[in-house]
Amino acid sequence: MTTEAHAGHAPHVHAAPSGFIRKWIFSLDHKIIGIQYYLLSLVAVFTGMFLSLLMRFHLVYPAKPLPFMGDAIMTPEQYLALLTMHGTIMVFFVLTTAPQGGFGNYFLPIQIGAADMAFPVLNMLSFWVTFVAFVVMVAAFFVEGGAPISGWTGYAPLSALGVIAGPGLGLGQDLWIISIALFCVASLMGALNFITTVIDLRAKGLTLMRMPLTVWAWFVTAILGLLAFGVLLAAGILLLLDRNAGTSFFIPGGLVVSDKMIDHKGGSPLLWQHLFWYFGHPEVYIAILPGMGVASHVLSTFARKPIYGYKAMVYAICAIGILGFCVWGHHMFMSGMSPYTAFAFSLLTMSIGVPSAIKTFNWLGTLWGGQIHFKCAMLFALGFVSLFVSGGVDGLFLAQPSVDRPLHDTYWVVAHFHLIMGVAAIFGIFAATYFWFPKMFGRYMNETLGKIHFWITFIGVYLIFMPMHYIGMAGQMRRYPDGTGIGFVGELVGVQTFITHAAFVTIAAQLLFLVNFMWSAWKGPQAEKNPWNATTLEWTVPSPPPHDNFAGHYPSVYRGPYEFSVPGQEDDHLPQDVPPDKLKK
Amino acid sequence: MPGTLTATELELTHGTGAPPPPAGAGGGEGGGAGGAGVPARAYYTGISLALAGILMFFMALVSSFIVRKADAGWQPVQLPPLLWLNTLALVASSMTLERARIHLKNRDARLFARWWGITTLLGLLFLAGQVAAWAQMRAAGVFLASNPSSSFFYLLTGAHALHLVGGVGALAYVALRGWGFAKVTQDVAADVTGIYWHFMDGLWVFLLLILYFGR
Numbered sequence: 001m002t003t004e005a006h007a008g009h010a011p012h013v014h015a016a017p018s019g020f021i022r023k024w025i026f027s028l029d030h031k032i033i034g035i036q037y038y039l040l041s042l043v044a045v046f047t048g049m050f051l052s053l054l055m056r057f058h059l060v061y062p063a064k065p066l067p068f069m070g071d072a073i074m075t076p077e078q079y080l081a082l083l084t085m086h087g088t089i090m091v092f093f094v095l096t097t098a099p100q101g102g103f104g105n106y107f108l109p110i111q112i113g114a115a116d117m118a119f120p121v122l123n124m125l126s127f128w129v130t131f132v133a134f135v136v137m138v139a140a141f142f143v144e145g146g147a148p149i150s151g152w153t154g155y156a157p158l159s160a161l162g163v164i165a166g167p168g169l170g171l172g173q174d175l176w177i178i179s180i181a182l183f184c185v186a187s188l189m190g191a192l193n194f195i196t197t198v199i200d201l202r203a204k205g206l207t208l209m210r211m212p213l214t215v216w217a218w219f220v221t222a223i224l225g226l227l228a229f230g231v232l233l234a235a236g237i238l239l240l241l242d243r244n245a246g247t248s249f250f251i252p253g254g255l256v257v258s259d260k261m262i263d264h265k266g267g268s269p270l271l272w273q274h275l276f277w278y279f280g281h282p283e284v285y286i287a288i289l290p291g292m293g294v295a296s297h298v299l300s301t302f303a304r305k306p307i308y309g310y311k312a313m314v315y316a317i318c319a320i321g322i323l324g325f326c327v328w329g330h331h332m333f334m335s336g337m338s339p340y341t342a343f344a345f346s347l348l349t350m351s352i353g354v355p356s357a358i359k360t361f362n363w364l365g366t367l368w369g370g371q372i373h374f375k376c377a378m379l380f381a382l383g384f385v386s387l388f389v390s391g392g393v394d395g396l397f398l399a400q401p402s403v404d405r406p407l408h409d410t411y412w413v414v415a416h417f418h419l420i421m422g423v424a425a426i427f428g429i430f431a432a433t434y435f436w437f438p439k440m441f442g443r444y445m446n447e448t449l450g451k452i453h454f455w456i457t458f459i460g461v462y463l464i465f466m467p468m469h470y471i472g473m474a475g476q477m478r479r480y481p482d483g484t485g486i487g488f489v490g491e492l493v494g495v496q497t498f499i500t501h502a503a504f505v506t507i508a509a510q511l512l513f514l515v516n517f518m519w520s521a522w523k524g525p526q527a528e529k530n531p532w533n534a535t536t537l538e539w540t541v542p543s544p545p546p547h548d549n550f551a552g553h554y555p556s557v558y559r560g561p562y563e564f565s566v567p568g569q570e571d572d573h574l575p576q577d578v579p580p581d582k583l584k585k
Numbered sequence: 586m587p588g589t590l591t592a593t594e595l596e597l598t599h600g601t602g603a604p605p606p607p608a609g610a611g612g613g614e615g616g617g618a619g620g621a622g623v624p625a626r627a628y629y630t631g632i633s634l635a636l637a638g639i640l641m642f643f644m645a646l647v648s649s650f651i652v653r654k655a656d657a658g659w660q661p662v663q664l665p666p667l668l669w670l671n672t673l674a675l676v677a678s679s680m681t682l683e684r685a686r687i688h689l690k691n692r693d694a695r696l697f698a699r700w701w702g703i704t705t706l707l708g709l710l711f712l713a714g715q716v717a718a719w720a721q722m723r724a725a726g727v728f729l730a731s732n733p734s735s736s737f738f739y740l741l742t743g744a745h746a747l748h749l750v751g752g753v754g755a756l757a758y759v760a761l762r763g764w765g766f767a768k769v770t771q772d773v774a775a776d777v778t779g780i781y782w783h784f785m786d787g788l789w790v791f792l793l794l795i796l797y798f799g800r
Contacts, residue, residue, distance in 0.1 A: 118623050118627045118630075118631065119623075119627075119631060188635075188638045191634075191638070192631055192634045192635055192638065193631075195630070195634050196627050196630045196631045196634060197627075199627075199630050200623075200624055200626055200627040200630050201623065201624075201627065226634060226637060226638045226641075227637065227638070227641050228641070229638070230638050230639065230640075230641035230642035230645060231641055231642070231644075231645040233642055234642050234643075234645035234646050234649070235645065237740075237744075238646075238649065238740075241729070241736070241740070245729050245730055246729070246730030247729060247730050247733075247736040248730075248733065248736070249649065249653070249733075249736065265658070266653075266656065266658055266732070266733045267733075268652070268653065268656065271649055271652055271653065274652075275645055275649065278645075
């Protein structure tokens with residue numbers, strides 16, 4: 001260790017760890033942390049899918065007990081608990097975890113030519129706090145009263161009143177809030193890390209406009225997270241105080257619940273809605289933006305063409321991010337707001353369609369005239385574009401307050417957010433997995449199994465969620481455990497049955513993915529450095545990369561990230577780190 | 586005083602001697618990090634971002650306060666005058682912190698330690714004063730759940746105090762930790778802590794004015 005000018009700086013990054021705990025459990029290596037996040041979200045997604053299967057079964061056979069679960073029939077409150085936990089686990093522990101914490105953590109430093117994130121200890125803390133948050137969330141199932149029933153949106157006053165308002169609203173709700181609060185803290189720490197890394201740790205020559213679109217997406221997503229999660233944390237604290245300290249931030253006066261007068265006054269349930277959705281809308285963009293980045297990246301790579309309109313894509317990502325903070329009121333059209341306020345939110349909401357359409361047309365422009373290779377990653381990226389259009393367009397209907405009036409809280413809304421989050425964003429995760437698996441594990445996933453997985457899933461999700469538009473228009477209410485006894489809704493049970501059958505098949509097909517993933521990680525054929533002939537920096541290092549990513553030889557960047565099929569060049573792809581005089585002509 | 590740096594130790598932690606550059610976007614040539622280490626300016630970027638996140642948290646609380654205040658039945662709460670004395674202590678601590686940083690730049694370990702210590706003491710004085718103010722409120726029969734106005738008073742002052750406890754921890758860490766083998770110099774750590782501390786000071790003045798004019 002030198003003592004003069006360099007004494008203030010430890011040599012570069014943390015040294016490679018030794019010992020099982022330091023290497024695999026409390027690792028500071030962004031690659032290991034990325035895999036940890038990914039595995040956590042894998043557990044979460046199968047938990048969430050299992051909960052949805054229970055819900056789907058009950059919707060079609062409300063008078064039957066669940067198979068293998070004893071003789072008791074599911075109560076309406078238990079159904080509400082299932083949907084609360086399904087939504088919470090999926091939105092937070094899958095869609096906010098895998099794309100950003102999983103792939104973002106693993107590949108952002110490598111794609112910008114850095115050895116690790118700016119703050120590796122903070123990174124490790126972010127993961128473990130997220131892990132604890134998941135344990136606390138799942139614990140809500142096992143405490144007295146069970147899981148909360150107030151929805152992933154946790155609307156007050158239901159969520160604020162305690163056990164008097166229903167089962168699960170005691171300790172279960174408190175654990176839910178604590179879990180979310182921990183998740184907020186973890187996300188804020190992670191966001192800080194991502195943004196600092198992009199701003200300060202880029203390689204020489206890597207200007208902002210030479211960054212891969214994946215990095216842009218993770219960057220803007222992190223900014224959204226930094227600014228939004230603090231608001232949710234504040235809301236959660238206020239809710240905890242209402243529940244446990246006798247305050248009345250959200251509980252109005254004059255409530256009578258279960259024949260008892262509630263001794264609170266002065267609170268506003270609308271305040272919860274504003275706080276929650278001010279976070280909630282940026283949150284859904286946090287869920288989708290990384291998928292957009294991956295789609296751009298994969299489409300360009302497997303069409304052997306530069307992304308169409310790189311600059312426009314960057315501006316579109318930024319525009320979606322900024323506008324995402326201006327539209328939260330469209331979740332509250334039915335809350336009694338002034339029509340003028342509704343008009344303003346509606347206009348702003350529809351205007352997000354512009355950058356979204358720019359991105360969609362640019363994806364199509366990337367494909368046009370390209371030499372398309374239908375690898376699994378590409379199939380899922382194409383599927384992403386299809387599902388993004390489907391899920392986005394049905395949102396435009398909801399963006400009109402007058403149309404939202406009959407559609408609010410119907411299955412139309414369920415169709416919309418599932419198509420865009422529960423499928424498009426998931427397809428982004430699948431595309432990323434099939435694309436980057438060889439780099440992460442040094443082995444290939446099985447393409448045949450992957451293609452079967454794709455087709456069953458792609459057709460399956462359309463069969464599940466398209467009919468929901470129909471029953472939504474017909475008036476089927478969401479969050480109702482049993483509509484069979486209600487006249488016009490009862491007639492729709494045939495469609496619900498069809499949806500349930502499609503759901504069972506589609507979810508079963510995900511086991512194909514799980515088997516493929518697990519088997520290939522250990523037994524798949526060896527992969528080389530750059531199996532897809534891609535251009536970005538992660539494909540210049542071994543598969544899997546060494547501890548400090550570049551084995552001491554940090555790259556300089558000489559060109560943009562999507563130089564495919566450049567005229568006059570022998571290779572159909574130009575890696576970012578090869579100097580111009582070293583290119584084959 | 587434990588943790589006082591000797592002149593030689595200060596020399597060792599000195600680094601290049603030039604003040605670290607402020608956080609920049611590095612648009613032209615890329616980050617220029619060269620891939621190997623984490624540049625000192627990353628810590629400035631990091632603390633600014635952390636403060637952005639913390640600001641959003643407090644703004645959510647302040648917006649809730651403003652929204653709630655507009656409703657009927659708002660009973661204003663009488664702010665204990667002690668709060669103004671506490672504010673004085675906190676503002677003074679920002680000034681002593683700056684003094685300490687100048688001494689650190691001039692490589693005067695003894696005076697740095699003294700003024701940094703005074704800053705820490707003033708911070709602790711502020712916190713003690715806040716606890717005393719809460720006790721005064723309780724003695725007057727005003728509790729967290731008494732009415733919306735009192736709820737927001739305790740909430741805002743409590744949330745700020747918690748963040749300030751973190752700040753006091755940072756002050757102690759900068760003074761007491763050995764910086765010989767750290768990833769950054771003590772200068773950088775003191776700078777970054779200073780940015781956090783001044784922000785908490787400014788935030789407190791803002792919150793107090795909101796509570797005062799909004800009561």
